[in-house]
Amino acid sequence: MTKSIEVDEKIFQDAVKFYSSMLNIPPLASKIYSYLIFDFEKIGIPFDEFVEVFSASKSSVSTSISLLLSSQLIIDVNKMDERKRYFFANDDYKKIRFEKIVQKMKDELKLLDDLKNFRKIHNDHEEKKMEVYQSLLHKSIINIQESLNKL
Template sequence: MPSTLHIDEEIFQDMVRFYGETFNLPPLSAKIYSYLIFDFERKGICFDDFIQIFSASKSSVSANLNLLLNAELIRDFNTINGRKRLFMINDNYINIRFSAIINKMKQELLILDNLQKFRGCANETDVNRFLIYRQLLNKNIETIEETLDKI
């Protein structure tokens, strides 16, 4: 794979596997995303470079870039004097990803509360397990929110 960036092939392969599984990405999307992580200076990589680097068709690269853009994993931009569209990691993705996780946990808390009210369980063991799980969700929400405020 010819490269415009200095990459470590082993780390790259680990990242492709990890991000492919984590974000449920097709192989080329996982490769593009992982490759962009190595753009430490955030200069951006152009469309034509991806075609050359991954020996992929224009339509495949285009479809996978659009998938990553729609998922907000990457962003695109143009330089003032340049005609080419450049792609880079979306630095704001951490906030987007963890805000979505917080929302899911809050939704789960509402569902659990409604289920608990509906069930009206008097079994002490079940009530304690519910409370422990509820505390875990609340603690994780709080921890993530505090961390996002620091970032």
């Protein structure tokens, strides 16, 4: 089997390192995800190609694909006339990722409000710093949500 797509080795290695760190995924999962981002024409990559390209066991590839699917980093498609599943990088993942970030910031704001309301001793200096931080979170949420609406 030959590669379905052309991959630049340097960019690929940089992507593997970046996504492994940023997404906190194992090396093989990072390789599969990085490989898929080179599928610019969206032809889809079959399971067997990952096994061959990465010289990995079917079990390891299957585990990594399951992780990527459950993380919504990739999607799979069964073509009408074939039994094979084809895998693609999930184009919606960027939006999903930032929606999760916004939710975490909102959760943090609620926690900070709860702590502020619970606090019995007041320190104007600390409260001022907290207000600045909460303002930053609010502005970031608004900025990200505006950008997400454009996606």
